[in-house]
């Protein structure tokens with residue numbers, strides 16, 4: 001990056017600002033009585049005040065943590081009325097003059113304050129006591145903790161917590177085992193700032209707690225006193241506070257910056273940077289997986305299989321997404337549809353994680369779980385990015401659901417290891433997610449979901465983030481393990497190969513509505529929307545059938561079919577392999593449908609070329625590279641298109 005020249009109009013005031021901030025600190029350094037410094041700092045009043053400052057600031061920190069951590073969580077994670085007001089209230093002590101804060105504390109907790117008499121009746125007197133100094137310090141210091149932690153929580157994608165919930169963890173457990181460890185840098189930064197602020201607190205303390213040596217006279221108060229009789233002594237003690245503050249800032253720099261770089265909007269599409277890695281980063285994954293140790297899972301009774309009872313699924317989802325599913329145990333359903341069709345909303349409604357759509361009833365086996373909270377539904381979810389918990393090893397990730405369900409640690413780890421072995425990643429059990437490749441992470445995530453013994457399994461685009469070779473390896477793994485899964489499995493996918501090869505049924509969503517729910521064979525033969533047909537690589541033109549074997553396409557052209565149809569609307573479907581291209585009007589054979597067009601795009605597709613021809617109608621043809629070379633086809637070449645009447649399927653809608 002080239003460094004732009006700093007304009008003088010900005011550079012000069014900025015330099016002045018630095019000088020303005022630095023000069024007073026330089027003054028302290030210059031005027032410190034270095035010779036007598038050790039004796040001054042070790043004098044009894046100073047050590048007593050320092051001890052009291054440390055005690056008061058430690059208690060203030062404890063109070064801030066006890067109250068501030070839940071408050072930060074509430075502000076970051078719960079929508080409630082008056083949230084902005086609460087946020088203003090939290091920030092107010094940061095901008096209030098500290099003496100005003102002291103007066104406010106007197107009016108709230110003082111002898112004649114709102115709560116004073118009640119506190120006194122319990123034998124608690126805050127003003128002019130060490131406890132009062134703690135309250136005053138916590139009042140001004142807690143906002144630093146709350147704001148810092150709320151920022152860190154906002155940067156942590158809720159998907160990690162939602163995944164933990166889907167594995168059976170109750171909200172407090174999620175908070176303790178996922179949220180807190182993942183926002184630890186933000187929490188540490190906030191706690192350190194809060195402690196430093198409490199250590200330096202002066203105005204609110206002197207107003208609310210007074211200046212009693214040994215009881216409320218902390219170090220800053222002593223500086224103030226010394227200034228009147230012994231300015232050199234005040235400078236010496238100030239230096240001590242300055243050094244402590246600087247040390248805290250220096251220690252914090254790493255944490256502070258890390259929190260900032262993680263910061264993303266909560267609704268952001270991916271996981272927080274530094275929290276998990278880009279799944280696409282490691283190519284050639286399948287080769288490495290092949291090298292992984294494959295310990296075959298022991299047979300029953302050691303078999304760590306999911307819930308033994310098979311669970312059929314019956315549900316009706318209404319709202320932003322609408323679908324009815326009635327599937328026997330062991331069914332795999334692919335959920336497909338264009339972007340924004342409502343696929344993720346469908347999964348989230350089943351998990352109970354959205355109110356945009358509701359699944360009622362949601363019957364798994366004989367139990368309707370629709371009224372249960374998400375962690376009691378027995379529905380495991382593998383989000384698209386896997387959301388493996390970055391602070392836990394693959395083994396602990398896999399054991400997470402079992403631990404949440406109360407299985408003792410040793411047993412949970414034993415079963416988790418079995419699952420990792422079954423998915424060929426047992427050798428990676430002690431690795432953290434950051435050192436796993438995309439394909440390995442998908443396998444661990446699948447092991448984690450299956451180990452939790454779900455009655456319904458939801459996979460959100462499990463192969464989307466993988467490269468081609470890892471994709472086929474993981475697809476194979478999925479096919480093998482889904483065949484054993486006794487519940488129903490829903491797989492969201494954009495990939496037709498994945499849909500057709502993995503699923504027993506395909507649910508097609510468009511604009512939140514179910515367009516088709518059919519077997520892959522039925523879907524391939526009779527796609528009921530142009531999107532489905534195109535997803536399957538077919539040409540599809542909406543139109544009407546008329547008498548005389550003719551189809552009138554909506555875009556104007558007409559096609560001749562081999563079969564007669566009742567007059568109705570529908571889709572004319574043609575496989576790209578059935579489309580022939582010619583450089584002159586075709587004379588050979590008897591194609592009934594011939595039209596002119598121009599080649600717009602040529603792309604490789606497997607060992608063949610896909611050629612998009614614009615004309616009436618636009619059409620995709622698939623031919624061999626040899627045929628394309630023979631015809632001398634290139635983008636912009638005018639061509640003749642022909643399709644035999646027998647190759648056109650009409651699907652009434």
Ligand SMILES: Nc1ncnc2c1ncn2[C@@H]1O[C@H](COP(=O)(O)OP(=O)(O)OP(=O)(O)O)[C@@H](O)[C@H]1O
Nearest residue numbers: 320321337338339340341342343344345346356494
């Ligand atoms: N929290 C939300 N509030 C309002 N609208 C939302 C919310 N989440 C999703 N939507 C909207 O609901 C529709 C369906 O979204 P959804 O994420 O379920 O689609 P999708 O089929 O999973 O899409 P994609 O394939 O792009 O992931 C979209 O129009 C989306 O903008």
